[in-house]
Amino acid sequence: MHRRHLIAASAALAFPLLGRAQAWPAKPIRVVVPFTPGGTTDFVTRLVMVEVAKSLGQTIVVENKPGAGTVIGVDSVAKSAPDGHAFVTVANSFTVNQTLVKKLPYDTLKDLRPVALMGLSEHVLATHPASGLKTVADIVRQAKAGQKLSYASFGNGTSAHLAGEMLKSQLGVDIVHVPYKGQAPALADLLGGQVSMMFGNWPEFRGHVQSGKLVAIGMATAQRSVYAPGIPTLAEQGVKIESNSWNGLLAPAATPDAIVQRMNAAVNEAMKLPAVADAFQQGGIAARSGTPAQFANFIASEIRRYAEVIRAAGIQAEN
Incomplete structure (x- = not known):
């Protein structure tokens, strides 16, 4: 009798939690882009969330909240x-900050939980035509001849910065790092010839490479990219660098499993829809669906990978 009472009591306690998950979403959902x-x-967040909103039957408000290398936006979520009404879209910087930022206002692995990996943009190493750099061999030749070379990045500790440090390390040459507050201003100076080279997202660089405004030295991919099959990889030129920009969705750590699973399913379904799949394809963005657990494993591996680069290069956070 006592055991039956315990079971009945447990079931009664579970009903309110189940009810809340089933009623979700009860109000507009906020998705922060840091x-x-x-x-x-x-772009990926807004594209996918339009379809997710239709699937869930609720408004989704995408809010841009930049600052402090994404820390401000991530911390707000x-x-x-x-309760399933606040999410944040993160990128490589989320895993970089675990090692680079000494005092994060949140615990990367305890205060947020992975929901869904969404997209991945491959990086290309590009330069201005006037630089005379067309291959990795050209970089080595100019550096050893005493030419002062520089590379731009999206900012200190970003994936573009770490890729640049890997390039310097593997080539054994000095290339000055010039950090910018985002890819747009860095790309603008690359187009203007103010910096020698830059690792950047292929979707944003493709048009400039195709028009001849930039020269693609190589793709930072293991094999030739399906989005740019005519461009050799850096690996083909003796440099083993795999660099990209990915993005995925996180929720506050205590968000109920049922809500996380439902949001994950809605995101995965959205990325299969023709409107989203076609936009990804045209933009040179690879869809990366999967389970929350798979995304958690991916985040853990990225933290380890970037930690090795940061420590080897002695990169310090900007104060």
Whole structure:
């Protein structure tokens, strides 16, 4: 009798939690993008969330909240109510900050939970035509001849910065790092010839390469990219660098499993729709669906990968 009472009591306690998950979403959902508008993460988030909103039958408000290398936007969601109405789209910087930022206002692995990986944009190493750089061999030749070379990045500790440090390390040459506050201003100076080279997202660089305004030295991919099959990889030129920009969705840590699973399913379904799949294809963005657990494993591996580069290069956070 006592055991039956315990079972009945447990079931009664579970009903309110189940009811809340089933009623979700009960109000508009807020999805924070911790970057300025117009970038790849912002594009992917808005594209996917339009379809997710239709699937869930609720409004989704995408809010750009940049600052402090994405820490401000991520922290705002980490401290939000875990009721399934607040999410944040993160990118490589989320895993970089775990090692680079000494005092994060949130615990990367404890205060947020992975929901869904969404897209991945491959990086290309590009330069201005006037630089005379067309291959990795040209970089080595100019550097050893005493030419002062520089590379731009989206900012200190970003994936573009770390790729540049890997390039310097493997080639054994000095290339000055010039950090910018985002890819757009860095790309503008690359187009203007103010910096020698830059690792950047292929979707944003493709048009400039095709028009001849930029020269693609190589793709930072293991094999030739399906989006740019005519461009050799850096690996083909003796440099083993795999660099990209990915984005995925997180929720506050205590968000119920049922809500996380439903949001994950809605995101995965959205990325299969023709409107989203075609936009990804045209933009040179690879869809990366999967389970929350798979995304969690991906995040853990990215933290380890970037930690090795940061420590080897002695990169320090900007104060």
